[in-house]
Amino acid sequence: MGRVSSLAIDCHGHFTTEPPEFHAFRKAQIAFAEGRSQEPAYSGIDDDELQRIVAQNQLQVQQERGSDLTILSPRASGMGHHVPGQDIATEWARLSNDTVRRICELFPRNFAAVCQLPQTVDGDLEPVIEELERCVGHGFIGCNLNPDPSGGHWSAPPIYDRWWDPLWETMTRLDVPAMIHVSGSCARALHTTGAHYLAADTAVFMQLIEGDLFERHPALRLIIPHGGGAAPYHWGRYRGLSIMLGKPPLSEHLMHNLFFDTCVYHQAGIDALFTVIDPKNLIFGSELLGAVRAVDPETGHPFDDTKRYIDALGLDDETRHAVFEGNARRVYPRLDALLTAQGR
Amino acid sequence: MGRVSSLAIDCHGHFTTEPPEFHAFRKAQIAFAEGRSQEPAYSGIDDDELQRIVAQNQLQVQQERGSDLTILSPRASGMGHHVPGQDIATEWARLSNDTVRRICELFPRNFAAVCQLPQTVDGDLEPVIEELERCVGHGFIGCNLNPDPSGGHWSAPPIYDRWWDPLWETMTRLDVPAMIHVSGSCARALHTTGAHYLAADTAVFMQLIEGDLFERHPALRLIIPHGGGAAPYHWGRYRGLSIMLGKPPLSEHLMHNLFFDTCVYHQAGIDALFTVIDPKNLIFGSELLGAVRAVDPETGHPFDDTKRYIDALGLDDETRHAVFEGNARRVYPRLDALLTAQGR
Numbered sequence: 001m002g003r004v005s006s007l008a009i010d011c012h013g014h015f016t017t018e019p020p021e022f023h024a025f026r027k028a029q030i031a032f033a034e035g036r037s038q039e040p041a042y043s044g045i046d047d048d049e050l051q052r053i054v055a056q057n058q059l060q061v062q063q064e065r066g067s068d069l070t071i072l073s074p075r076a077s078g079m080g081h082h083v084p085g086q087d088i089a090t091e092w093a094r095l096s097n098d099t100v101r102r103i104c105e106l107f108p109r110n111f112a113a114v115c116q117l118p119q120t121v122d123g124d125l126e127p128v129i130e131e132l133e134r135c136v137g138h139g140f141i142g143c144n145l146n147p148d149p150s151g152g153h154w155s156a157p158p159i160y161d162r163w164w165d166p167l168w169e170t171m172t173r174l175d176v177p178a179m180i181h182v183s184g185s186c187a188r189a190l191h192t193t194g195a196h197y198l199a200a201d202t203a204v205f206m207q208l209i210e211g212d213l214f215e216r217h218p219a220l221r222l223i224i225p226h227g228g229g230a231a232p233y234h235w236g237r238y239r240g241l242s243i244m245l246g247k248p249p250l251s252e253h254l255m256h257n258l259f260f261d262t263c264v265y266h267q268a269g270i271d272a273l274f275t276v277i278d279p280k281n282l283i284f285g286s287e288l289l290g291a292v293r294a295v296d297p298e299t300g301h302p303f304d305d306t307k308r309y310i311d312a313l314g315l316d317d318e319t320r321h322a323v324f325e326g327n328a329r330r331v332y333p334r335l336d337a338l339l340t341a342q343g344r
Numbered sequence: 345m346g347r348v349s350s351l352a353i354d355c356h357g358h359f360t361t362e363p364p365e366f367h368a369f370r371k372a373q374i375a376f377a378e379g380r381s382q383e384p385a386y387s388g389i390d391d392d393e394l395q396r397i398v399a400q401n402q403l404q405v406q407q408e409r410g411s412d413l414t415i416l417s418p419r420a421s422g423m424g425h426h427v428p429g430q431d432i433a434t435e436w437a438r439l440s441n442d443t444v445r446r447i448c449e450l451f452p453r454n455f456a457a458v459c460q461l462p463q464t465v466d467g468d469l470e471p472v473i474e475e476l477e478r479c480v481g482h483g484f485i486g487c488n489l490n491p492d493p494s495g496g497h498w499s500a501p502p503i504y505d506r507w508w509d510p511l512w513e514t515m516t517r518l519d520v521p522a523m524i525h526v527s528g529s530c531a532r533a534l535h536t537t538g539a540h541y542l543a544a545d546t547a548v549f550m551q552l553i554e555g556d557l558f559e560r561h562p563a564l565r566l567i568i569p570h571g572g573g574a575a576p577y578h579w580g581r582y583r584g585l586s587i588m589l590g591k592p593p594l595s596e597h598l599m600h601n602l603f604f605d606t607c608v609y610h611q612a613g614i615d616a617l618f619t620v621i622d623p624k625n626l627i628f629g630s631e632l633l634g635a636v637r638a639v640d641p642e643t644g645h646p647f648d649d650t651k652r653y654i655d656a657l658g659l660d661d662e663t664r665h666a667v668f669e670g671n672a673r674r675v676y677p678r679l680d681a682l683l684t685a686q687g688r
Contacts, residue, residue, distance in 0.1 A: 211540075244636065
């Protein structure tokens with residue numbers, strides 16, 4: 001092959017630098033959904049503005065930190081699946097996804113697109129599947145799936161429930177994975193990025209133990225972000241619960257189909273992640289520009305510069321290639337096809 | 345002092361081997377609470393039966409694993425604060441607490457009592473405080489506080505909210521700490537011991553970052569169980585979020601008043617916990633007989649034999665004493681008094 005170095009593919013990026021008019025539209029749309037105002041019109045962001053925003057933010061950080069491509073999706077906390085109304089959800093997902101698509105078209109070597117789904121509380125999966133199909137038709141390589149559209153009340157069926165099957169079947173047919181990612185918290189007691197996100201990651205991991213999702217959908221691939229929530233740290237607890245429930249070992253029951261990103265923002269956490277989890281299940285991710293935008297006063301580096309922690313592990317070449325490139329190309333075959341078409 | 349070895353004080357034990365008549369009463373009580381039947385009478389457990397049950401379970405495991413004293417409270421998942429009615433909650437807490445009190449009276453060198461509180465969804469704190477005072481009058485050394493009586497819907501105010509202040513003031517006056525511990529999950533999507541417990545630990549840790557609880561109650565002491573939920577593994581995330589919120593460093597903001605137990609069921613998790621968290625904030629705990637009752641096929645030892653993982657760390661004498669005895673005596677002064685009166 002003659003490959004001298006791996007690409008660094010960041011599997012977890014969000015477009016979180018939306019211009020004010022984007023936020024203003026969403027605010028007006030929610031007011032409309034709640035019957036407080038007329039239906040708003042979206043004024044749009046022109047290509048120049050989009051190019052400028054991304055160049056000064058996501059692209060600049062990507063280049064500063066030495067990664068090559070970011071898998072980009074709309075702001076997770078902005079998905080807002082709790083807002084009432086399927087039409088609203090569908091319009092908002094389309095608009096958010098189209099914005100991400102345009103970014104990826106502007107910077108085809110730097111970004112690949114993952115879509116938001118128009119989920120709702122108690123809504124059905126038909127419009128969700130329709131939007132996923134539309135997006136994949138436009139070159140998207142995966143989706144973000146919210147296991148709790150209620151925003152912290154956990155009213156949806158567990159993801160092993162057959163209710164979700166039409167979506168898993170579509171994903172399998174389209175050969176796209178999902179990152180399991182909740183949106184903003186609707187409970188004052190649950191901080192969005194400090195509690196609800198990690199709680200959801202952990203809850204879904206336990207759902208997967210309880211169920212038989214991958215037995216029924218053997219080609220399905222899911223990514224749990226934020227380093228798997230609490231799962232790797234409590235791996236013994238989960239191995240034990242799995243035994244109590246009469247399930248196969250986690251390595252068989254889940255880990256042919258389940259992947260964790262590396263969004264863990266300190267060295268000791270990354271050390272634990274790589275000690276506990278087989279690197280074949282780990283995909284480099286940073287959650288940029290995401291949850292934590294601060295510099296660690298102890299190191300002088302941004303907390304979310306997760307590449308630095310992984311570099312410090314001194315991985316062998318094969319493992320390093322898997323975590324930074326190989327696993328992502330395997331889990332996202334449509335990304336692999338895009339990269340291959342680019343000669344990468 | 346001439347002390348040659350530390351006591352091993354397990355701060356996290358539950359009475360989870362209740363006899364069938366105990367469960368039958370609770371079932372009948374819930375039926376009554378929901379208007380489905382007449383008010384039941386409790387037939388009681390006599391001392392002989394209680395002695396036999398504990399000798400064959402909690403006490404036997406304590407002795408097998410080489411710990412000396414277990415801080416015992418009623419089954420956490422059995423507290424059931426979501427069940428409607430203050431009278432029901434109060435009766436159930438009294439009965440559960442009196443059972444634990446009797447165990448501690450039967451085995452005064454082996455167990456010390458922590459109480460369940462008669463919390464309810466939307467109920468007020470007056471009966472909660474009353475039961476805490478009653479229990480402390482009977483020799484209890486602390487309480488379990490449920491931050492989410494709704495069982496997964498997170499309808500209660502965050503624990504930094506002034507709504508909780510009368511309880512914190514009472515705890516400070518009585519000089520007792522609380523372990524923050526939810527009860528059973530009411531959401532099918534949230535497994536009790538595999539999701540809700542760890543999610544709650546993590547959510548409360550974030551609440552503490554957001555608020556100013558210990559600034560307003562500087563003598564208050566709280567224990568977050570299950571190794572702090574996801575907090576130690578995601579310590580960098582929390583340090584970063586704390587900076588974003590303009591809070592002091594965690595060491596100042598929280599860690600004079602906050603403690604984690606060691607209920608992490610594998611060596612790599614315990615290693616991470618002790619790497620990240622100052623041992624002055626760690627208290628030995630095992631959650632016996634608790635969430636995970638299984639033997640690790642890889643080691644041949646029970647997952648929840650957490651003493652074994654700590655022993656393997658090779659801690660120096662001072663640190664070891666702090667984690668197994670000193671921190672517990674400091675955080676639970678009424679336990680210290682009990683032990684001192686026993687010449688220990």
